[in-house]
Amino acid sequence: MIGEYMTFQVDKCTGCAHCVKACPTRAIRVRDHKAVHHPDLCIGCGECLRVCPEGVIQSNVESQFPLDPDKTNAAIISPALYSQFPDTMPCDVLRAVKEMGFDHVVDLSFHLEMFQFAVERFIAQNRQNRKAPFPLISPICPVVTRLIALKHPTLLDNILPIRRPAVMIADDVRKKLQSMHHITASEIEIFHITPCPSKALSQEMVLKDEIGSVDRTIGINAVYPELCKHVEDIREMELDIYDTDPFANIPNARGPMWSKSGGEINPLRAEGLLAVSGLREIQNCLEKIEMGVFDDMNYIELRVCPQGCLGGPLTAVDRHMAKQTVQNLVRTFGVNRRLPPYKLQRLYDRGWFFANIRPSDFTDYYPDQRQALTIDQMQEIENLLSLLPGINCAVCGAPDCRTFAEDVVRGRARRSDCFRIREIDNSKEGNT
């Protein structure tokens, strides 16, 4: 079964239902002792692949990446990559990636700074007149955007309509390479090395059937072993702070910091900021935003992975160690601003930062929202629930009793799939 974000190789599946219970959108069931994935409801968070004991579930992000020698290959580095190598200068990490055969390596720090400038401007310009709904929600984590589209569509308009840094940079790099090497767009292959299992990059607002500005995505865990060797070699070399790659930028610690929960908002010159990471925490936070609890806040950074992107499923080292590495990098390299505000302001005024697609275009994107239950069906679910054991054992194949009741009412499961209902029905038959 191949979904948009995850692939299930069910021949190895034992039907343990760990993934069923881990899925935040209840997109997985067990049927005939095998996991059944409903890609329609998948938001690509990767919780399932974190818990699968058999390795049945794999992210569609690539783990093999033969480079095409006829193309100009550029790798955009997720800031989380720096967190994987303790005591290593960010520019040495970039050098190591280049050693793997990429023609160019691209660091994001300047674009992060640009994005953060745009956030500050947007808050300042819209807070007083409330032209945009507050609190604004960070557009960075693609899984959050999908979670909102699926479960909290009222909040789609709260998503900040600014392009994500990696999207801005992919467009920039492609144009720049074309004029630099006098080649066409199709002769360029842009890679993204990422901790994120959900094929994070796409043109604008990250919902699934948009065309990507990045050609291929590779998991950090796939490049880590080879990268470690190159990093070791570079550590043995003399100090070299000059790099010849125009995209490498001599990064400071703004990138590494970005990959840690809070790293997007901490450098912002604005008030009313909040950072939340981890799936359960985020679900809770979104519910509170919907109930108006955070109406006084300006901007909320949400990252589905625990501790931020450095806790992504496709990372290689322990996330607490990665966090420590980031803290050390921040202490050594700082997160100073390096771009002149008047130039950024000019870009902002020109509309360069803004996304073309409004997230509200994705209302009713997911099928279950289109198939609303009737009031009678809802009452039927409540009635059935009163008979169910309420222990959420998942033996029936659904993650919890409420979902099972909904499946029965929607005709996707049989009453008799529940052991308690079977007992009740059998004893009734026995009496008659």
Place this chain on the structure above:
Amino acid sequence: MAALKKSFQIKSRDFIHAGEASISVQNMLKQIGIAPALIRRVAICAYEGEMNAVMHGENGKFRIEVNTDKIILDISDEGPGIGDIEKAMEKGFSTASEDYREMGFGAGMGLPNMETNADRLDIESEKGQGTRVVMRFSLPPGSRENKTGQSA
């Protein structure tokens, strides 16, 4: 006529579970395809009402009824009651203690928020006897069946 009823007990000063009734109502309304903008209004009212019952009330009861044409939220408690309802409706008026204010409550926006968001708000209260807040929301005909394409 189809009607969906659900009730919850609200435990006094239980801040760990505070808000769960409102969340559960919110999820239920989403599943039956109520328009998102209306859900948001109901959710804000439910949460304000639930928090009032948690903070000030004893033995709180939280009931919701969904009919084809309206939603009714009925939240009652056996707390201290509201001395002066007119005064309580004023923006910024609050009887919340210092402790609650430190927790971020007590901005005096609870009842005004409910009044803004509900189509109709009725408060019955007597000092020392408790409070009952009933909020009504009308469901425009056809708002449930065909929501595709409508934006909030």
